[in-house]
Amino acid sequence: MDATSSYGAATFVKQQTEAAAADIYANATSLQDSSSGLSDDFMDTTQGLGGGVGNRVNNIYIFLTSGSTLTIPRSAIFANFDIAGGNTDWSVSIPIDNLAYSGGTIAYNNETALNVGTGASGGSAQTIARIPIVRDKLMLNALGVYKEGLICKNGEAIVEYYKI
């Protein structure tokens, strides 16, 4: 092969066969299932779970009202996450006592309610605040820095972790 032929072979891009007008129309108008944005296999990978690429934040950091900082590593968050096992949703569940992080064990599960209970005292006092991580098999933009704060629900206080 002469030089010219070699260059031609190296730069040859296979052209797509022109599709029929009917195919183009079908692709353009078909609805995409939101849960199929990424394959289950890809979601289970480091890249699929939003980490491991470049210098992206790989943890959740929470500035607590006590003044200290709570660090939740990505590895802990996703340790038991298993899409194939049926985990289409995933959350960080932070134990709450007296309207603040209690210092107890943080859980990771498929519960989705952002809070359990309201207020500081009584039988309905808040016990859990959640940070959503995955919803409908899709990774949310969840890793990063949060603050612990209070919001109002029907006149009662709820601890909420909001991203800053």
Add this chain to the structure above:
Amino acid sequence: MPTATTFQAKGRRNGFPFCIPKVDLTSGIPSSTDGSVGPADFWVTLGGVSSGTASQAQIDLSLNNAMKLYWNQYSITAGNLSASSSGESSFALSRSSEIQANNKEAIYQKTISEEESDYVPVERACDNPEIQSRGMVFSDRHEDETGDSISRINFSSVSINGRLEIFDDSIFRMYNGSTDDESNFVGYGVSNISLAFTRTKLRLIPASAGSVDNSVKVQVGSFFRGQEQSGIDPDSGDEVDEKFFNCTLGGMDFISFTECSARAIVGSTASSTIENVVSASALSGTASSNFNADFGSPVSATSEGTSECKASIAGLGFYTY
């Protein structure tokens, strides 16, 4: 109580739509009785703390109650709310006025374009610039109906108010010491949550035939500076009973400052009897006067009069969901 629409508000991430000012209970509190400024003489947080330091549970309870007051208070209800006075003399016309509004409920309302309507919780998330005023107010007044020039100064009036100020300015983080040291934080409180006031005035013609002035004022808040006083006030000459009490209203701890005042006067040349009775208690008070006089010769003339004021605060109403 009415049912409110469910809502959620981020506010300032502190449970309220505004930043909460701090108050140092050991200095800078204006007196309710003499105008001086200094430490609070009587205080209790909405979590029940009245001295020393607070537990986290007590602070949290105060926050719950402060939020309940801000977001969910619907009304304030009076107990006894009445005023009356009457008098007659052989000199001139009889005078009387009377008003009763026992168990009256003042509902938290807003005014927009001169129209009043209930100020529901979800509206409290934002400061609507169209709102001209808001508050819980009931007041009524009755004047003597003789119809001459002194009828208007013969009156009985009653009122009950909730939230004397814009609430943004009357809810506080209370510190038992410097506000720069968070370890002094003892909980949330309010400077003015309610006021009940009744007054009656009677004046015969001539004034020496007899006059009375009775009033009762009941204030409720989380902290007060002031001195208690009973007996004849050296400045006014009124019989007074002014006291502070720990009390519970709407299931929350408060301080009640009750001021009762009574005075009856008849001409100095008269042979007369005068009785003034005042009694202050937690969230309520009474004041009453009686007089009768015989002015003797050269014209046989007599006069007599009686009066009474009562004021009490019975409870707070809240929205439910």
